Structures are given as C-alpha cells and as structure tokens.
Amino acid sequence: MSQWETVIGLEVHVQLATASKIFSGAANRFGAEPNRQASAVDLGLPGVLPVLNEAVVRMAIRFGLAVDAEIAGTTQFARKNYFYPDLPKGYQISQLDHPIVGRGHLDIIVPGNDGDTVKTIGITRAHLEEDAGKSIHDQVPGLTAVDLNRAGTPLLEIVSEPDLRSAAEAVAYLRELHAIIRDLGISDGNMNEGSMRCDANVSIRPRGESKLGTRTEIKNLNSFRFLEKAIEFEVERQQEILESGGRIRQETRLYDAERNETRSMRSKEEAEDYRYFPDPDLLPVTITPAQIEAVRAEMPELPRARRERFMKQYGLSGYDSRMVASDHATAAYFEACVAVAGDAKLTANWVMGELASVLNREEKDIDTAPVAPAALGRLISRIQDDTISSKIAKTVFEIMVTDGGEADAIIEARGLRQMSDSGELERLVDSVIADNPDQVAQYRAGKTKLLGYFVGQIMKATGGKANPGQLNELLRARLDGGS
Amino acid sequence: MAIDAEQVRRIAHLARIGLAADEADRYIDDLESILTMVERMHAVDTSGVTPLAHPIDVSQPLRPDRVTESDQRDAYQADAPAVANGFYLVPRVVE
Numbered sequence: 001m002s003q004w005e006t007v008i009g010l011e012v013h014v015q016l017a018t019a020s021k022i023f024s025g026a027a028n029r030f031g032a033e034p035n036r037q038a039s040a041v042d043l044g045l046p047g048v049l050p051v052l053n054e055a056v057v058r059m060a061i062r063f064g065l066a067v068d069a070e071i072a073g074t075t076q077f078a079r080k081n082y083f084y085p086d087l088p089k090g091y092q093i094s095q096l097d098h099p100i101v102g103r104g105h106l107d108i109i110v111p112g113n114d115g116d117t118v119k120t121i122g123i124t125r126a127h128l129e130e131d132a133g134k135s136i137h138d139q140v141p142g143l144t145a146v147d148l149n150r151a152g153t154p155l156l157e158i159v160s161e162p163d164l165r166s167a168a169e170a171v172a173y174l175r176e177l178h179a180i181i182r183d184l185g186i187s188d189g190n191m192n193e194g195s196m197r198c199d200a201n202v203s204i205r206p207r208g209e210s211k212l213g214t215r216t217e218i219k220n221l222n223s224f225r226f227l228e229k230a231i232e233f234e235v236e237r238q239q240e241i242l243e244s245g246g247r248i249r250q251e252t253r254l255y256d257a258e259r260n261e262t263r264s265m266r267s268k269e270e271a272e273d274y275r276y277f278p279d280p281d282l283l284p285v286t287i288t289p290a291q292i293e294a295v296r297a298e299m300p301e302l303p304r305a306r307r308e309r310f311m312k313q314y315g316l317s318g319y320d321s322r323m324v325a326s327d328h329a330t331a332a333y334f335e336a337c338v339a340v341a342g343d344a345k346l347t348a349n350w351v352m353g354e355l356a357s358v359l360n361r362e363e364k365d366i367d368t369a370p371v372a373p374a375a376l377g378r379l380i381s382r383i384q385d386d387t388i389s390s391k392i393a394k395t396v397f398e399i400m401v402t403d404g405g406e407a408d409a410i411i412e413a414r415g416l417r418q419m420s421d422s423g424e425l426e427r428l429v430d431s432v433i434a435d436n437p438d439q440v441a442q443y444r445a446g447k448t449k450l451l452g453y454f455v456g457q458i459m460k461a462t463g464g465k466a467n468p469g470q471l472n473e474l475l476r477a478r479l480d481g482g483s
Numbered sequence: 484m485a486i487d488a489e490q491v492r493r494i495a496h497l498a499r500i501g502l503a504a505d506e507a508d509r510y511i512d513d514l515e516s517i518l519t520m521v522e523r524m525h526a527v528d529t530s531g532v533t534p535l536a537h538p539i540d541v542s543q544p545l546r547p548d549r550v551t552e553s554d555q556r557d558a559y560q561a562d563a564p565a566v567a568n569g570f571y572l573v574p575r576v577v578e
Contacts, residue, residue: 025550026552038559043559052543054545139570144575148571275497
C-alpha cells in the first residue's frame with residue numbers, strides 16, 4: 001500500500017433537459033446551426049431581462065430529493081464576473097451564497113477484489129447557473145469563432161465533498177450520479193455532447209495525515225475513462241513532485257486524452273477574482289414546502305431502490321443487479337426481456353454478455369438495440385425448453401442481429417433444432433465409440449479428459465445440434481459402463 | 484482604508500477599464516472615500532438583521548418552460564462587426 005492517500009472531490013455540471021433556456025424562451029436543443037438558438041437575452045443585448053424557467057427549479061428540487069439534500073426555502077442568483085468571448089454579458093449568472101440544493105449524500109458501490117463495498121459520499125451543494133457559448137479556434141484562421149447557442153443552457157453544478165479516495169471511487173460516484181440524473185429525467189447525461197461534464201479536485205497527503213494537501217483542479221473530463229486516467233496520471237505526478245522534495249502548485253490543469261497527461265492551464269495563485277454579487281435583475285426565488293412535496297410525489301424509482309428490487313423480485317445477485325439495474329434503459333430492457341424469457345439469471349447473463357458485446361461492437365445504445373427485448377426473451381425461452389443449446393442460441397442471436405427475424409423462424413428455417421430423439425443420438429454415440437477404439441482404450445485407462453474429444457466428434461457430426469446434457473450422459477454411460 | 488496604485492490597476496484590469504498613468508492616483512482618493520463610508524457602516528450592529536439580497540420584497544416570478552423565441556440570427560448579426568458561416572468573429576483568444 002502506498003504511503004500516500006489520494007483525496008478527490010468532483011464538480012459535475014449537468015445540462016438540464018428543458019425545452020427552453022434557463023433565462024430566455026430560446027430553444028435548448030443540441031446540434032442546431034451556429035447562433036440559431038441565441039436570443040437577445042442569451043446575447044446579453046442591452047435592455048433585456050432574464051426570467052427564470054420554472055422547469056429548471058423543479059428539476060433541481062428533484063435532484064435534491066434524490067440525494068436527501070436540504071432544499072432552500074429561498075434561493076438567490078449571483079453574478080460571476082469574468083471576460084471571455086463566449087460569455088457575452090461579461091458575467092455568468094450563477095449561485096454563490098444561497099444555492100437551491102444544500103448538503104446531501106450519495107451511496108456509491110465500489111467494486112473490489114473482495115466484492116462490492118458501499119460508501120457514502122457527501123454532497124456539499126448543487127446550484128443552478130447558465131452555460132456559456134462555445135469558442136472555436138480553428139474555424140477561421142487567426143480569429144476565434146463564437147457560437148452562442150449553448151449560452152443560457154440550464155446547468156446544475158453538483159459539488160461533492162472531498163470524500164473520494166481513488167480514481168475507481170470517483171468513477172463509481174460519477175456513474176451513480178449519471179444513473180440518477182437519467183432516472184430523474186432531468187438530463188440525457190450524454191457526455192459526448194457535453195450534457196454531463198466533470199472537473200476533479202485532486203490532492204494527496206501522507207497516510208494518517210488529517211490536513212489536506214494542496215490540490216489541483218483538472219478540467220475537461222468528458223468520459224468515465226478520461227476521469228479515471230486523468231486522476232491516475234495526476235496522483236502519480238503529485239507523488240513524484242512530493243517524493244523529490246518539491247511542492248504542489250495550486251492550479252487548474254487540463255487533461256489531454258491523446259497524450260494521457262494533465263498540463264497546467266493557469267495558476268490559481270493569482271486567484272481568479274470573480275467579484276460575485278447578487279444579481280439585481282433576478283429576485284430571490286421562494287420555494288414552498290408544498291412545491292417540494294409536489295415534486296416528491298412524482299419521484300421515479302432510483303437506481304439504488306431498483307437494484308434492491310431486482311435482487312428481491314428476480315433473485316439476482318448483488319453483482320448481476322448492479323449490472324442490469326443501475327442504468328434505467330438497461331433495466332427497462334431486462335424487465336421486458338425477463339417477462340417473456342422467465343429465467344432471470346439466464347436473462348441477466350444474456351443482457352450483460354451477448355447483448356452488451358453486440359451493442360459495443362455496433363456502437364449502439366440499449367434503447368436502440370438491434371434485437372427487441374421480447375424477441376430476445378423468446379430466444380432465451382428456447383434454451384430453457386431444450387429446443388436449442390446455449391451455443392446454438394448464440395448463432396441464432398447473431399442471425400437476429402444481422403438479418404432480423406424471430407428465433408423460432410430461424411431455428412426452423414436453418415434446421416437448428418436440438419436433436420431430441422435419443423435413439424438417433426445413441427446410434428451416433430455407438431458408431432463414434434466403434435470408430436475410435438484407441439481413444440476408448442485411453443479413456444478407460446483413466447484419461448477421462450478424452451470425453452471432450454467424443455463430444456466434439458458428435459457435435460461435428462450433428463452440426464452442434466446434439467443436446468449437450470443428454471450427449472454427456474449417454475457417452476458416460478457407454479464409456480464408463482464397459483462393453 | 485488605504486489603497487495603493489497597484490490595487491487600482493488590478494481592479495481596472497479585472498473590469499477591463501483602461502487607465503492612463505496619472506489616473507490611478509485620482510481613483511485612489513475616490514475609492515478610499517467610498518471605503519471610508521463603508522467602514523462607518525461597520526459600526527452598526529447588524530447581528531439580528533437578515534441580509535438583503537434585493538430591495539424589492541417579492542419573489543421571482545417564474546416562466547413556463549416553452550420556446551417563445553424564434554431564430555433572428557440574421558437581424559442580430561447585421562449589427563456584429565464580423566461574422567462568418569453563422570459565427571460571430573472576435574480576435575483570437577488562444578495562441
């Protein structure tokens with residue numbers, strides 16, 4: 001075990017899935033042509049006034065309830081002042097002193113060698129703010145091109161306590177947050193499109209020390225993998241500096257995925273001075289207990305409750321339920337599939353195994369899977385009723401993926417039905433035994449591993465259609481029983 | 484409260500205000516008199532007073548989540564100093 005302890009806190013920005021922006025009636029959609037969704041308010045033209053979107057408040061309350069947080073009775077917006085071309089007003093409307101969501105906590109599951117452990121991570125706060133536009137530096141030579149479509153997109157910034165102790169814990173935390181915001185329907189969580197972005201505050205300290213070390217903030221972490229890699233790199237970098245007698249500079253660092261390294265962006269020693277002050281354009285927002293209760297009444301099932309339900313209702317193991325119940329799209333697929341298939345464990349194996357690898361290969365999400373859950377369920381039920389073997393089922397599944405179609409029709413059309421006539425199988429077993437006297441002698445002399453050889457011969461002869469259970473039984477009876 | 488020329492230049496930089504060399508001294512006097520007034524307010528006991536975020540005692544009206552703005556890019560960009568392919572153009576901000 002290293003003499004150093006890693007301390008990580010995450011700041012996660014979540015774009016809220018509203019129809020319109022946080023302070024204007026412009027559309028909030030990803031991928032529009034540049035500046036087609038930038039209204040006078042988003043552009044910061046003189047004389048305009050921001051008006052807060054009601055849905056944004058509701059979504060923030062939803063999140064707050066999901067992490068058992070205090071919801072503020074009164075919440076206030078503030079101006080965070082800085083200059084950058086993609087921030088047209090010269091300030092970002094954000095929250096400082098009275099965030100909408102106060103202290104809460106989130107349980108994460110940390111996979112380990114000795115099984116999973118549950119750890120509670122503190123959530124410091126979550127506040128509302130507007131996103132900035134985008135600056136593009138390679139569009140026009142020598143100039144910066146600015147697209148303000150994203151300006152005014154509602155963001156919920158979720159700040160964790162420095163409770164995370166490894167890159168793996170940070171990833172587990174981000175995954176759980178991701179699952180929750182998707183379940184809550186407050187964001188699509190699409191990290192490629194920037195719907196969920198993450199900054200990590202990373203420091204190390206000698207094990208046993210209670211004082212925090214100097215931290216660096218790593219920006220630009222737009223995937224779970226990059227978060228893990230960047231933290232691992234940064235921890236190693238800080239260890240090397242401290243072990244050679246150096247000192248960590250408090251600074252913002254950028255993660256470069258191509259080189260897998262972090263590099264200095266700007267020093268925080270000349271601390272940014274944002275000169276926050278309450279935004280005079282926006283009055284304090286009052287949230288009544290009745291409003292909070294109305295939101296509570298429509299809370300959906302969350303990942304943790306669903307994992308527990310799957311273990312109880314379907315008898316799945318902790319590991320299986322974590323794999324299929326954490327993400328709501330995967331859970332929905334599993335439930336539709338098992339309703340047809342019947343066998344929950346077998347269904348979970350197919351969803352985590354064959355289906356996941358096809359989705360991975362075809363770069364598809366589970367909600368656009370090439371095989372519908374009921375169709376996979378019917379295929380799985382053909383394994384259970386011994387119509388086909390698991391191995392043949394994989395072949396059928398591949399055909400369903402590439403050509404479409406139903407399992408039963410494919411099994412019939414290609415003659416894949418398992419050989420269930422024991423008379424025919426017996427004849428095959430007898431002839432293979434007769435044709436291979438040497439192997440039979442070796443088997444009987446104790447080389448029982450040769451059973452696989454006989455199985456292989458018969459599978460070859462039947463095109464894989466022999467019922468493996470029945471075949472093993474027959475072979476053993478013949479070989480062990482003498483004659 | 485004493486302010487020096489370096490602080491004045493720093494504040495001016497943060498607000499992107501250009502200062503002539505001789506202007507800093509004048510602003511030292513202005514800012515110090517403002518801060519002296521603020522210091523006088525420190526004498527008032529505010530321990531039982533709720534901080535005021537806004538002088539108007541009503542809460543923020545909310546807007547229903549509906550798209551009410553149409554695309555007016557051409558009109559907005561007619562006033563911009565430089566545009567191309569729908570983007571606003573500004574001097575390059577990174578090396």
